[in-house]
Amino acid sequence: MRDAADQIRTEVLNLGDDLGRLRDRVLKLQKHFGDANEDVRQILISADKIEKRAGRIEELDFSKTEAPPSPAPRQVRRAELFPCPQAAGGE
Numbered sequence: 001m002r003d004a005a006d007q008i009r010t011e012v013l014n015l016g017d018d019l020g021r022l023r024d025r026v027l028k029l030q031k032h033f034g035d036a037n038e039d040v041r042q043i044l045i046s047a048d049k050i051e052k053r054a055g056r057i058e059e060l061d062f063s064k065t066e067a068p069p070s071p072a073p074r075q076v077r078r079a080e081l082f083p084c085p086q087a088a089g090g091e
Helices: 002-059
Strands: none
Touching: none
8 A cells, every 4th residue: 555655646746747847838838929929010010111101102203294193002901911810610
């Protein structure tokens, strides 16, 4: 009976070590997700700035004489540049 108790104690200690490693790995993964989220946020900021610059360039008038108005340029929305994947199962 004593041997079984010692074996259980050893396994419980091993489980504690495993749980500590699992926690460390989850924290690292959480940091990676946070970093990726920040990268996406910065990319969207850059995309917005590029869109604004393109709009200012389109507004410039390079002609010396009056030209007939051309059709309005197509506005590209952020959703078209960076489509969000549809969540499975309607989440």
